[in-house]
Amino acid sequence: MNQVIETILDHRSIRKFKDIPLTEDQISTIIEASQQASTSSYMMAYSIIGVTEQHKKEALAEVSGQNYVKDNGHLLVFCADFHRVTIKASDEEYEDMLPNIENSEHFLVSAIDAALAAQNAALAAESMGLGICYIGSLRNNIEKVDQVLSLPKHVIPLFGLVIGTPDHRPDRKPRLPKEAVYFENEYKSYEEPLETFNSTIAAYYLNRGSNNRTDSWTDQMLRRFTHPMRMDVTEFVQRKGFNKR
Amino acid sequence: MNQVIETILDHRSIRKFKDIPLTEDQISTIIEASQQASTSSYMMAYSIIGVTEQHKKEALAEVSGQNYVKDNGHLLVFCADFHRVTIKASDEEYEDMLPNIENSEHFLVSAIDAALAAQNAALAAESMGLGICYIGSLRNNIEKVDQVLSLPKHVIPLFGLVIGTPDHRPDRKPRLPKEAVYFENEYKSYEEPLETFNSTIAAYYLNRGSNNRTDSWTDQMLRRFTHPMRMDVTEFVQRKGFNKR
Structure with missing residues (x-):
């Protein structure tokens, strides 16, 4: 390396x-x-x-x-x-x-x-x-x-x-398993690598040096995405002459 | 280094x-x-x-x-x-x-x-x-x-x-002068570093190993931007559930 x-x-x-x-x-x-x-x-x-x-x-x-x-x-x-x-x-x-x-x-x-x-x-x-x-x-x-x-x-x-x-x-934060992110020739929608990752990340959050908690990645994403965030970005960028056509 | x-x-x-x-x-x-x-x-x-x-x-x-x-x-x-x-x-x-x-x-x-x-x-x-x-x-x-x-x-x-x-x-392709890209504390709109760069890039295009031509960066950008490109990306990304609100 x-x-x-x-x-x-x-x-x-x-x-x-x-x-x-x-x-x-x-x-x-x-x-x-x-x-x-x-x-x-x-x-x-x-x-x-x-x-x-x-x-x-x-x-x-x-x-x-x-x-x-x-x-x-x-x-x-x-x-x-x-x-x-x-x-x-x-x-x-x-x-x-x-x-x-x-x-x-x-x-x-x-x-x-x-x-x-x-x-x-x-x-x-x-x-x-x-x-x-x-x-x-x-x-x-x-x-x-x-x-x-x-x-x-x-x-x-x-x-x-x-x-x-x-x-x-x-600590170095874990990443999704390669199988959840990298595909050959066509997209694949797998649930299994997400479950594997949920176990990995649950252990990470429980054992890391600070801010310990019980959580999974899919739950964390669900919480995050179900609350609308920064909905004003659209109007702002358009007013500045971006992303309007 | x-x-x-x-x-x-x-x-x-x-x-x-x-x-x-x-x-x-x-x-x-x-x-x-x-x-x-x-x-x-x-x-x-x-x-x-x-x-x-x-x-x-x-x-x-x-x-x-x-x-x-x-x-x-x-x-x-x-x-x-x-x-x-x-x-x-x-x-x-x-x-x-x-x-x-x-x-x-x-x-x-x-x-x-x-x-x-x-x-x-x-x-x-x-x-x-x-x-x-x-x-x-x-x-x-x-x-x-x-x-x-x-x-x-x-x-x-x-x-x-x-x-x-x-x-x-x-050849390694020249980049804009630092003064055209990096600013301290607030944006500055300078014409001078672009003129400097036009001279640099004119020499590069004349002297590089292949595809020699007479050109400047600002002319090249002007030609590129005055022809609408990939206007279908907007409709496509929205249809796929991106960038629509």
Whole structure:
């Protein structure tokens, strides 16, 4: 096993960091790593905002409900960005671009481009001994995040990535059995690997270092999905010129 | 610089492979790497279809318009998947889950989860000396891909990833200047770094090993965006129970 695969397999989300800011060199390396990710048709349809002002970090931590969004080595917010491709367009060209910019195909493109870049950032950071956690909970109030970062039309926040020197070492969280996720040639809908996983995860939740509880994965998903969440994201992204046709 | 960062920075898309299939061990390692990626609220909202049957690879190569979709060491198709979380739900629970499964928040979640997993797969493969290329062009006829892979409701194909032993070594493709992509604390809309990049990319296109041409990045984007593309993705994803509220 090489260092890349070791780093990938050793991933765990870090939610408590020492009070050590990332150096400029570390940040540069992480951003360069992000940028080298594959990108759909060379669109590079994302931007990254590094948040250093404490009042902004506090505002974002309040949206997220998580202290580690302000207490970390650095906070990146990955954004979908189709503003950049319009900068040099004439008014007429801009109008002609809107069917693409606003369709769900390009909403997908921007989310995928941003996530590929983010995962490079995450692994680059982890390879340097830093810890990371993705922050999807910025979408608890996506409009507020948008305002805090002064994002123009055709730019929206997707998720955060906190990075820093780990101050805990949580257990590695189990994943679904391979048979539940990977199929050859056609999709298969199996209940059995989910039952196997429910047993695995029940043992994990009972025995892990903190927050012990009795639970199964399918119950956890059922509870989560039966309460409508972030239903305002749709209206917000459309107002910003995404995913509206 | 460590091996992880070296691997990340050395990325180039490979579009010509030797006729050497991946071993079962290589595939297992790549899938395990995928699965260890971060996932939003433990949803693991994706599935991966490994395509080995030649007639299916040919059908997907036809959709994509690219020979390397059939001629490679292995082909993975990453799919958004909210079917899995419904398998153990009662009819009533399923109805209660739909507002989440069908909203654009969860469309984002599944695309991001799948892309994080895919980038782990890509880097694991590259670290083993294999080459990769993402295949967004499967969305040229997303409905056909859906049929070829027999995907149920709440599962849609997002993109492919071809993997194999490289049979060429293209130049590393330049990326936008950091100043065009990374901002501190608030978004900035700059024209200058785009002009810098236009010069860089003009030189790259003139001097690279093949397909030389005169072009700039902003012109290339303008041409691409002013022709509506894949406008059928919206209707398709909604019919499959995604992104409809």
